[in-house]
Amino acid sequence: MNNTYQIDNQSRKAVYEQIIEQVERFILAGLLKPGDQLPSVRSLSIELNLNPNTVQRAYSELERRGVIYTITGKGSFVDEKAREVISSEKRRELPQLFETLKEFSAAGIEKQEILDIVNYAYMASKEEQD
């Protein structure tokens, strides 16, 4: 796992959302810790060959959520409560998981197959953490 940002222009996901996701992923993975400085809007926009507006939008949204904070003239930094904020965001996705799983069931996908995937995912996640 590396901590350099990447964007997939061909993805149907908006570019600014891809940036948000990656910042949050780096935080969850411990690659970015509270107080750490994020790349500046300008440098990241150059690195990723993006319009600065796009990067700015991602940072603004992250700040709105309380994941980072910005000190004008100094830069953007990971908030103390970042992990907490991200976790509660993810938790809000659980009801949708429930709906998805009901559809898998209706589609005839065996419960055991899902349970296996859960186990693999949790194993894989713990390994990446190390």
Add this chain to the structure above:
Amino acid sequence: MNNTYQIDNQSRKAVYEQIIEQVERFILAGLLKPGDQLPSVRSLSIELNLNPNTVQRAYSELERRGVIYTITGKGSFVDEKAREVISSEKRRELPQLFETLKEFSAAGIEKQEILDIVNYAYMASKEEQD
């Protein structure tokens, strides 16, 4: 559970995608069986207060996927292989489930909590089936 169509204008999901999802859900739930006729483009567009084009687009996509077939001048009908097609569509979503679960793990959501949701979802789905 009823089999009348509903659309949510607030949703960020495209209306035509909502129609597709509902048709597929009705089929999985057994409310629409192979050979059954779907509401005509016109009648559904009136019922949902939509433009015929929007309904037409949903039906075209369902036909392209092999979920329904259309006889010009007669109507649209559930394909014999509809369930099969939908199941394989769903199965293609499993890798994304894997990614989502890894994120839940990284976000500190306990595996047991996920397993509970899986169990609930499969119970709920089986009940709706009856």
Add this chain to the structure above:
Amino acid sequence: MNNTYQIDNQSRKAVYEQIIEQVERFILAGLLKPGDQLPSVRSLSIELNLNPNTVQRAYSELERRGVIYTITGKGSFVDEKAREVISSEKRRELPQLFETLKEFSAAGIEKQEILDIVNYAYMASKEEQD
């Protein structure tokens, strides 16, 4: 090869065109000879479970082309010049074959592969003739 009519409701081809094609094919195959009587509009529409209008339309078009002729009150019969007419219809499709073949070439399909198909098709056709 049999000479009973069949229609494919799910085909994208119009039903009346399917009838036309089959009549012409039977004539080319020698299953229908000049002077032979075609099934009546009514009986064919019942046999194929079609609206009589649809069958009528096919017969009218065949008459217009000179493939069959109709004697009111007696029925429809294969015209003496039927084969000739159908052949010249087919011959008019040759320029389109030319275009199709150019596209196959551009798509990287080898000429030899096409030549093989031509040979097979002519062999198969001669066999069915017997």
Add this chain to the structure above:
Amino acid sequence: MNNTYQIDNQSRKAVYEQIIEQVERFILAGLLKPGDQLPSVRSLSIELNLNPNTVQRAYSELERRGVIYTITGKGSFVDEKAREVISSEKRRELPQLFETLKEFSAAGIEKQEILDIVNYAYMASKEEQD
């Protein structure tokens, strides 16, 4: 050979299909290469005096097939695998060629005449390529 788009309003082929065919033809002819940008939906609709929806529909279908990819807000571009995709589409038409040839045979068109057309078509295609 030029690479400007043209539509034939008289044709019974749908306009959006004509656009699809032309884009694919330009790609096969090497006039459009992977990564090349297609005219924007708006500009092409103006150039051809069509409604933007019609062009949009063609582009959507091309994207679904994997011939082009689209970056919302930036434009549509020829996919790396475009030729591959188009070739396999064409190859799927071969069985229909077989049927057509059988009919030509039954219609009394000499095999030699067909072979000549194949040769001409392959010659013509190679020349256009240069």
Add this chain to the structure above:
DNA sequence: GTGGTCTAGACCACT
């Protein structure tokens, strides 16, 4: 600027 979606309403071929 770009594509994505939708409404409104029309015409056509076919059953």
Add this chain to the structure above:
DNA sequence: GTGGTCTAGACCACC
């Protein structure tokens, strides 16, 4: 009546 296509024109998100 049914679906298939198209025009005209609008609004949105994103770059």
